[in-house]
Amino acid sequence: EVQLVESGGGLVQPGGSLRLSCAASGFAVSSRYMTWVRQAPGKGLEWVSAIYRGGDTHYADSVKGRFTISRDNSKNTLYLQMNSLRAEDTAVYYCARSTSYGDYVPWYFDLWGRGTLVTVSS
Amino acid sequence: EIVLTQSPATLSLSPGERATLSCWASQSVYSYLAWYQQKPGQAPRLLIYDASNRATGIPARFSGSGSGTDFTLTISSLEPEDFAVYYCQQRITWPLTFGGGTKVEIK
Numbered sequence: 001e002v003q004l005v006e007s008g009g010g011l012v013q014p015g016g017s018l019r020l021s022c023a024a025s026g027f028a029v030s031s032r033y034m035t036w037v038r039q040a041p042g043k044g045l046e047w048v049s050a051i052y053r054g055g056d057t058h059y060a061d062s063v064k065g066r067f068t069i070s071r072d073n074s075k076n077t078l079y080l081q082m083n084s085l086r087a088e089d090t091a092v093y094y095c096a097r098s099t100s101y102g103d104y105v106p107w108y109f110d111l112w113g114r115g116t117l118v119t120v121s122s
Numbered sequence: 123e124i125v126l127t128q129s130p131a132t133l134s135l136s137p138g139e140r141a142t143l144s145c146w147a148s149q150s151v152y153s154y155l156a157w158y159q160q161k162p163g164q165a166p167r168l169l170i171y172d173a174s175n176r177a178t179g180i181p182a183r184f185s186g187s188g189s190g191t192d193f194t195l196t197i198s199s200l201e202p203e204d205f206a207v208y209y210c211q212q213r214i215t216w217p218l219t220f221g222g223g224t225k226v227e228i229k
Binding site: 044045046059061094106107108109110112113115 | 154156171177178213
């Protein structure tokens with residue numbers, strides 16, 4: 001079955017760190033662009049970070065310098081290392097896979113995990 | 123950053139009615155826009171990509187149109203399972219951005 005399963009969320013104090021994982025099955029994370037999107041409680045979707053097949057990365061300004069996206073091809077897993085966490089980082093974090101239409105691989109997302117909740121609070 | 127503004131915030135309709143949702147971009151995104159559906163407690167689901175192409179498995183009652191800065195998602199006849207929140211997303215430039223969403227609720 002093709003799926004993404006996030007883990008690693010939880011309660012953390014402001015200034016703390018967490019590492020989120022996203023285990024893929026049914027496809028190789030190295031074969032697609034991958035991304036993290038978050039959703040604060042009761043709010044809309046916010047793109048967080050992305051990684052190309054070749055390893056280049058992009059970040060939202062709100063997390064740049066604090067979050068790091070990476071992947072382990074041998075474990076077929078995507079990661080998001082989150083440091084210096086703030087209350088405003090509280091959200092459900094989704095990992096998602098880019099679409100692929102032959103040679104056309106646009107930054108839209110056709111497979112999402114169920115999300116993992118990160119709560120930043122003292 | 124490209125800002126996507128969705129209108130209306132809430133749309134109250136009955137099953138069988140036609141739904142028309144709008145998404146405006148602060149600058150041209152050409153046709154590089156997608157629409158997603160999200161139900162409570164679920165992840166988003168891709169409906170439309172590149173403004174007008176239905177994603178795999180999406181029913182024909184969903185259609186997208188527009189280019190440049192003005193886009194529309196139309197649901198021709200609402201089914202009970204279509205009541206949800208809908209988001210647009212642009213991919214023309216970084217950062218990727220989403221609209222604030224339109225909630226389609228049962229009238």
